[in-house]
Amino acid sequence: GGGHRSRSRSRSRDRRRSRSRGRQGFPVRVKKEDESSDGKPSKVKVEDRAPRSWDPSKPLLPKLAERQDSDWAQLPVLEYRKTIVDMVKNNQVIVLTGETGSGKTTQIPQYLAAECGWTGRIGVTQPRRVAAVSVARRVAEEVDCECGEDVGYAIRFEDVTSPLTAIKYLTDGIMLRECLGDRFMKDYSVVMLDEAHERSLHTDVLFALMKEVCKNRPEFRLLVCSATLNTTKFSDYFFNCPMIDIPGRTFPVEIQHIDCQRYVDKVMELVDHLHAEQPPQHHILVFLTGEDEINRACQGIHRRIIQRQADGEEVCAMRICPLHASLPVEFYQRVFDEPPEGTRKLVVATNIAETSITVPGIKFVIDCGAVKQKIFNAESGMESLNIVPVSKPAAKQRSGRAGRTGPGVCIRLYSEKKMMKEFPEETMAEILRTNLSSTILILKGMEIDDPVNFDYMDPPDADKIVSGLRMLYLLGAIDADGKMTKVGRDMALFPLEPSLSRMLLASILHKCADEMVTVVAMLAVDGANVFYRPTMKEEQLVATAARQRFYDPEGDYAGLLRLYKEWEEAGGMRRGLAWCKTNYVHSRAMCRAFDVREQLIGIMNRYEMPVMQATRQSLVGRAIAESLFMNAARRGGKDTYETLSEGRMVSIYPGSLICPFGKDDWAELVVCLEMVWTSTGQMRFVCTANAKWIMDLLPKINTVDIRRLCGDQIKIKKKGADVGSADQRAEEAAQKEIKKGDKDVSDAKSRFLERKRMREEKLAQMK
DNA sequence: GGGTTAGGGT
Numbered sequence: 134g135g136g137h138r139s140r141s142r143s144r145s146r147d148r149r150r151s152r153s154r155g156r157q158g159f160p161v162r163v164k165k166e167d168e169s170s171d172g173k174p175s176k177v178k179v180e181d182r183a184p185r186s187w188d189p190s191k192p193l194l195p196k197l198a199e200r201q202d203s204d205w206a207q208l209p210v211l212e213y214r215k216t217i218v219d220m221v222k223n224n225q226v227i228v229l230t231g232e233t234g235s236g237k238t239t240q241i242p243q244y245l246a247a248e249c250g251w252t253g254r255i256g257v258t259q260p261r262r263v264a265a266v267s268v269a270r271r272v273a274e275e276v277d278c279e280c281g282e283d284v285g286y287a288i289r290f291e292d293v294t295s296p297l298t299a300i301k302y303l304t305d306g307i308m309l310r311e312c313l314g315d316r317f318m319k320d321y322s323v324v325m326l327d328e329a330h331e332r333s334l335h336t337d338v339l340f341a342l343m344k345e346v347c348k349n350r351p352e353f354r355l356l357v358c359s360a361t362l363n364t365t366k367f368s369d370y371f372f373n374c375p376m377i378d379i380p381g382r383t384f385p386v387e388i389q390h391i392d393c394q395r396y397v398d399k400v401m402e403l404v405d406h407l408h409a410e411q412p413p414q415h416h417i418l419v420f421l422t423g424e425d426e427i428n429r430a431c432q433g434i435h436r437r438i439i440q441r442q443a444d445g446e447e448v449c450a451m452r453i454c455p456l457h458a459s460l461p462v463e464f465y466q467r468v469f470d471e472p473p474e475g476t477r478k479l480v481v482a483t484n485i486a487e488t489s490i491t492v493p494g495i496k497f498v499i500d501c502g503a504v505k506q507k508i509f510n511a512e513s514g515m516e517s518l519n520i521v522p523v524s525k526p527a528a529k530q531r532s533g534r535a536g537r538t539g540p541g542v543c544i545r546l547y548s549e550k551k552m553m554k555e556f557p558e559e560t561m562a563e564i565l566r567t568n569l570s571s572t573i574l575i576l577k578g579m580e581i582d583d584p585v586n587f588d589y590m591d592p593p594d595a596d597k598i599v600s601g602l603r604m605l606y607l608l609g610a611i612d613a614d615g616k617m618t619k620v621g622r623d624m625a626l627f628p629l630e631p632s633l634s635r636m637l638l639a640s641i642l643h644k645c646a647d648e649m650v651t652v653v654a655m656l657a658v659d660g661a662n663v664f665y666r667p668t669m670k671e672e673q674l675v676a677t678a679a680r681q682r683f684y685d686p687e688g689d690y691a692g693l694l695r696l697y698k699e700w701e702e703a704g705g706m707r708r709g710l711a712w713c714k715t716n717y718v719h720s721r722a723m724c725r726a727f728d729v730r731e732q733l734i735g736i737m738n739r740y741e742m743p744v745m746q747a748t749r750q751s752l753v754g755r756a757i758a759e760s761l762f763m764n765a766a767r768r769g770g771k772d773t774y775e776t777l778s779e780g781r782m783v784s785i786y787p788g789s790l791i792c793p794f795g796k797d798d799w800a801e802l803v804v805c806l807e808m809v810w811t812s813t814g815q816m817r818f819v820c821t822a823n824a825k826w827i828m829d830l831l832p833k834i835n836t837v838d839i840r841r842l843c844g845d846q847i848k849i850k851k852k853g854a855d856v857g858s859a860d861q862r863a864e865e866a867a868q869k870e871i872k873k874g875d876k877d878v879s880d881a882k883s884r885f886l887e888r889k890r891m892r893e894e895k896l897a898q899m900k
Numbered sequence: 901g902g903g904t905t906a907g908g909g910t
Contacts (some may be wrong), residue, residue: 262909
């Protein structure tokens with residue numbers, strides 16, 4: 134049977150620095166025994182922390198005060214050092230714009246630490262983990278300290294700071310979590326929100342929270358840093374604060390516009406042409422929208438080069454590098470490496486190369502002018518991924534990638550007229566495009582009860598806020614009046630989407646949390662996508678065969694559980710790589726799932742939530758079905774389904790691991806984690822449900838009173854509530870399920886097991 | 901019978 138497994142100290146690998154003393158004799162923070170493995174102190178401990186020994190009459194980092202002008206890094210921002218320091222001293226908020234290469238991120242915190250006396254740290258947020266880490270390391274080097282002493286960083290799983298860290302780089306998500314523990318941010322004297330123009334969800338929420346801190350702490354200082362020039366909007370929002378612009382240091386980029394219809398074809402033609410004409414050391418970077426376009430372009434270009442060679446032409450060699458986030462790590466290295474003499478490098482990338490990865494040595498950029506953007510539709514409750522024109526600043530950012538190491542050329546595959554007319558002035562803030570349930574739960578956790586009148590820089594549509602509240606209500610995180618419940622408070626403890634937190638809490642009641650925590654960790658790292666799809670047709674067959682071993686009629690969760698277990702048995706974190714290769718599984722995703730799993734168990738242990746092993750696997754399915762009942766669907770046609778809540782026709786996502794027992798034995802009733810809109814509505818992460826598990830929960834769908842949920846803050850046209858219909862559809866599904874009878878199901882199950890055995894035999898032969 | 905998502909983050 135199941136038992137309580139104590140895993141609080143099972144983590145073998147502590148990524149944090151293990152030295153006990155810093156260079157200057159003060160202790161470098163190491164993980165304490167009573168701390169959870171997520172590494173962050175509990176709320177109580179933040180308040181109990183010993184007071185700093187910093188003296189407000191002295192600079193934060195006295196050793197920097199002794200620097201001469203020539204000791205500072207010679208970057209464009211240096212010229213503005215005095216101005217910036219004075220502005221920060223005299224103003225609570227400033228908005229600062231600076232192009233790439235100005236040095237604002239690395240230098241300004243040092244200027245402030247050299248001249249200003251404070252009792253708290255300087256915190257600098259970044260939208261990306263890699264940026265927080267690499268910038269912190271560079272600044273630590275400039276300050277001449279070990280990273281984690283005067284200068285440090287904090288990202289998920291990794292807190293490289295000490296009590297006396299004066300300059301702390303951190304991801305915006307970490308700062309948001311810190312804010313949940315202390316809304317007044319007493320740990321910090323200065324906060325710099327960097328890359329504000331990217332308008333990431335977490336940074337946008339921090340905008341409003343930092344404004345509140347300003348109102349409550351007159352001595353607090355806020356810097357908002359952005360790359361673009363739309364400063365008036367920011368200044369207006371931040372109490373009409375002063376602005377300053379710092380020039381960047383980049384090389385000139387010549388811009389050419391070519392209007393075209395089919396940009397992938399044009400890319401092949403242009404690259405082929407440039408390759409024939411230009412010297413090989415002029416590397417080329419192409420921006421396309423997704424994996425499919427990238428593969429088509431790479432294959433087309435490869436064919437053309439082969440053709441030229443076959444025609445007896447003398448063309449130099451070309452290293453073709455596709456670049457997008459779902460490639461295994463070893464592909465990334467090829468992008469950074471300089472190819473051998475006489476070989477050109479071609480990188481065909483998504484917008485990952487716009488911000489996250491800087492490719493060295495680029496002379497030519499080719500920009501298709503489009504990007505895939507995720508949009509959440511509140512009316513249907515589905516998200517979709519659309520190809521839309523990039524913003525004008527993003528187009529500028531892309532072209533700038535040609536001028537990093539010398540003068541460059543950017544070829545834009547759209548007319549200037551089209552750009553002026555159709556490209557938006559700024560990137561649409563993520564908060565306007567996303568499902569807000571997670572954000573609203575965090576706000577409620579900070580006792581900000583009214584998400585409608587929250588001080589957004591760009592307020593989301595009311596229907597998106599309502600959709601988020603409705604979801605939280607159905608998950609049990611808030612009551613009918615929008616007040617946070619005990620369940621909601623527990624959900625907010627986990628760094629997860631509300632639906633995943635809910636599944637975890639449900640599993641504690643059903644005594645199967647040991648399994649659920651694996652499932653949730655896999656989903657938190659994009660569980661439906663742990664499988665790697667090779668480009669080659671023949672190899673795809675092998676990959677599909679490998680994946681079929683994890684098909685399971687119970688649902689995706691069952692397959693993911695088997696997958697994780699097999700990976701662990703094959704060596705997991707340390708020796709699981711070979712297993713990942715033969716099974717076409719992303720090793721990176723598995724390692725991350727392991728980290729997330731450990732973190733979640735740490736939190737559960739800290740709050741004394743029992744992590745039990747299930748006595749039967751179906752308990753996991755039951756906990757999932759109870760959590761996701763609002764996304765239940767009954768069988769419509771062959772393998773199509775009809776949602777119980779609104780009667781929409783949906784299908785199962787093609788990458789799902791769920792399968793029928795037999796050809797016509799698709800489950801009568803399923804639930805899913807989310808619905809996405811592609812060519813049809815598709816259910817992602819599907820789980821077979823038993824009607825009697827969710828029968829009593831379904832009526833809740835029809836009890837949503839939007840006006841009450843919003844606390845009377847909003848006028849909504851009431852959706853034509855289809856009262857009783859969800860219950861009726863559920864009743865019919867239950868009847869059909871009973872009619873089918875146990876005998877049929879057990880026959881189907883044995884047929885299924887036989888087919889599974891055959892598949893495995895076939896796979897063994899292929900090896 | 902085919903059908904399969906950009907980039908981030910706690």
